[in-house]
Amino acid sequence: MKEQKIIHKQLIKNMFFNMVLFTIIFSAFSLLIFAQLNRYLYVPVDQEIKKSKSDYLKYVEVDSKDDEVILNFDKVNNPRITCIIRDEDGNVVNATSFGKNLQAYIKEINFSKKNLDQIYEVSVNSNYFYRGTCFEVELPDDEKVYVELLVNINSEKEMIDNFAKTLSVGTGIVILLSIFVSYGLAVKAMRPIVRNYKKQSEFIQNVSHELRTPLTIIHAKQEMLLQSPNSKIIDKSEDIALTLNETRRLSKMIKELMELARNDQEKIKLNKEKTDINSLIEETVLPYCDMAKLQKKEIKLKLECKKEIKVDRNRLKQLIIILLDNALKYTEENDSIEVESYNKDDKCFINVRDTGIGISDEGLKRVFERFYREDKARSRETGGTGLGLPIAYTIVSLHGGSIKMGHNKPKGTVVAVRI
Numbered sequence: 001m002k003e004q005k006i007i008h009k010q011l012i013k014n015m016f017f018n019m020v021l022f023t024i025i026f027s028a029f030s031l032l033i034f035a036q037l038n039r040y041l042y043v044p045v046d047q048e049i050k051k052s053k054s055d056y057l058k059y060v061e062v063d064s065k066d067d068e069v070i071l072n073f074d075k076v077n078n079p080r081i082t083c084i085i086r087d088e089d090g091n092v093v094n095a096t097s098f099g100k101n102l103q104a105y106i107k108e109i110n111f112s113k114k115n116l117d118q119i120y121e122v123s124v125n126s127n128y129f130y131r132g133t134c135f136e137v138e139l140p141d142d143e144k145v146y147v148e149l150l151v152n153i154n155s156e157k158e159m160i161d162n163f164a165k166t167l168s169v170g171t172g173i174v175i176l177l178s179i180f181v182s183y184g185l186a187v188k189a190m191r192p193i194v195r196n197y198k199k200q201s202e203f204i205q206n207v208s209h210e211l212r213t214p215l216t217i218i219h220a221k222q223e224m225l226l227q228s229p230n231s232k233i234i235d236k237s238e239d240i241a242l243t244l245n246e247t248r249r250l251s252k253m254i255k256e257l258m259e260l261a262r263n264d265q266e267k268i269k270l271n272k273e274k275t276d277i278n279s280l281i282e283e284t285v286l287p288y289c290d291m292a293k294l295q296k297k298e299i300k301l302k303l304e305c306k307k308e309i310k311v312d313r314n315r316l317k318q319l320i321i322i323l324l325d326n327a328l329k330y331t332e333e334n335d336s337i338e339v340e341s342y343n344k345d346d347k348c349f350i351n352v353r354d355t356g357i358g359i360s361d362e363g364l365k366r367v368f369e370r371f372y373r374e375d376k377a378r379s380r381e382t383g384g385t386g387l388g389l390p391i392a393y394t395i396v397s398l399h400g401g402s403i404k405m406g407h408n409k410p411k412g413t414v415v416a417v418r419i
Contacts, residue, residue, distance in 0.1 A: 007194055011186050018182035023175050030171045037163060041156050042131060046119050049133050052081045052149050060137055082130070084148040086111060093145065111148065122150070129157050211253075214246035253387065270312040270398055277341050277348050278303035280313060284320045285339055288328070296333040299324075305341040309348050311399060311419060319395045322388045323352040323415050330413070331356035347401075348419045355412040359405070367405050368393045 055078070085094040090111040095103050108124045115134050123129050132150035139145060221239045225231075233240065281303060292299045320339075327337045331354050340351040359367065366372045371386040389405075396403040401419035408414040 007190065007197070010193075011190050014186035014189055015179075015182045018185050019175075019179055022178035022182060026171055026174050026178070030167050034164060034167055038160060041160065042153070045131050045151055045153060045156065048078075048080065049119060049131065049149055049151055052078055053133060053135060056083065056147060056149065057135070080151050082132075082150040082152075084109070084150065086146045086148065088144050088146075090146070109148075109150075111146075113146070116146075121153070129153050211250070214250050217246050218243050257387065270315060272310040272312055274308045275311050275313055275316070276308055277305040277311075277316075277350070280316060281320060281339055281341055281350070284317050285324065288324050292328065292337065295328065297328065297331055298336040300336060300338040302338060302340040305343045305348050307343045307346075307348070309343075309419065315395045315398065316419075319392050319417070320350070320352075322392045323417075326388055326415075327352055327354040327356065327413075330354070330359075335412070350417040350419070351414055352417075353408045353412065353414045355408065358407065358411055359413050364405055364407075368403075 083094075084092055084106060087093050090113075092106055095106065098106060105124045105128065109122050109130070111134075113134075117133065117135055119131065119133055121129060121131050129152070130150040131153045132148060134146055134148040137145050137147055221243045224239060225236055228236070282301060285299060285301060289299045324337070324339070331337060335355045337355075338351075338353045340349075340353070342349050363372075368389050370390045373386040393403055396417055396419065399419045401417065403418075404416045406414050406416070
């Protein structure tokens with residue numbers, strides 16, 4: 001229950017982190033788009049204002065007779081441009097050229113000499129918006145007038161406002177969707193963690209269970225020996241032998257656990273060299289042939305791998321021993337075990353077949369899990385720990401190969417290794 005709360009809490013944290021990250025990304029992206037639109041939408045307007053300024057300056061003429069400056073602005077034909085001429089005090093001097101309604105609005109336009117030769121924006125009654133510039137024209141007798149050119153940008157403002165609303169709604173929808181996406185990503189990210197956490201918990205439980213049984217047996221037998229201090233060793237030989245067997249099983253289990261731990265930490269380095277697979281298999285299997293005869297079983301060799309491949313000899317030998325040992329454990333008298341090798345497409349294939357008791361379909365799915373055993377009672381009798389095949393899987397993986405177990409027809413199992 002506590003573990004579930006921890007996992008749920010971490011899931012919420014991951015979801016919140018993803019949601020904040022998505023919100024920042026989409027908000028920044030929206031602001032960038034809005035800033036770019038706001039910037040480039042006024043580029044044509046500003047270009048028109050600059051061009052109009054040049055056109056108006058062309059018609060500032062000087063009368064050669066009277067040395068008088070004449071403003072022939074009427075010659076400029078641009079209906080979008082509103083030209084306002086002001087005196088040095090900022091008063092409009094060409095108001096009569098505008099209609100009565102426009103005159104009232106023009107009076108509301110703020111004028112500042114600080115904006116000379118710059119592009120700026122002004123608004124009238126917060127309803128009408130203009131973008132323009134102002135330049136100075138010198139008249140005789142040291143007098144000056146200021147020419148202000150304005151372009152109405154209400155349509156551009158409306159476009160920006162509508163786009164901002166659309167962008168805000170779109171960003172809001174995306175942020176809402178990001179909640180579900182964040183939850184999905186958090187769940188997906190937590191799956192391997194939860195899976196590994198469960199495997200770790202299961203592993204600890206399995207180790208505890210596997211260690212408890214032999215330790216209990218050893219403890220019980222030692223207690224019984226202490227209760228008969230005057231007994232002879234020959235009288236207690238069975239108890240002593242059982243204690244030694246359980247001790248050996250403990251030592252084997254600890255050795256295998258240490259090897260798996262090293263493999264998990266990726267500390268294993270392979271010493272690969274070109275190897276004749278047939279010779280290596282024959283050398284490894286030979287001692288097991290005599291063992292099989294004593295158990296009234298038969299080991300057959302079918303070695304047809306005609307190519308040397310680079311492998312770690314010691315690791316591959318360990319792999320073959322694990323597979324043979326496993327086959328011998330789960331075969332009966334008069335059963336047979338066949339070790340086959342061949343090469344195809346620059347790969348080496350090693351198959352170990354037996355006609356033993358076989359394995360269930362459920363067992364095939366879990367056979368490479370640590371501590372998994374199809375028949376736990378039989379495995380304990382034969383000294384099995386459920387760690388051999390996981391080690392075999394690791395050895396093959398280190399070589400970049402694959403290992404599978406399947407049914408051997410009409411009965412038994414087959415382990416197929418590709419390296």
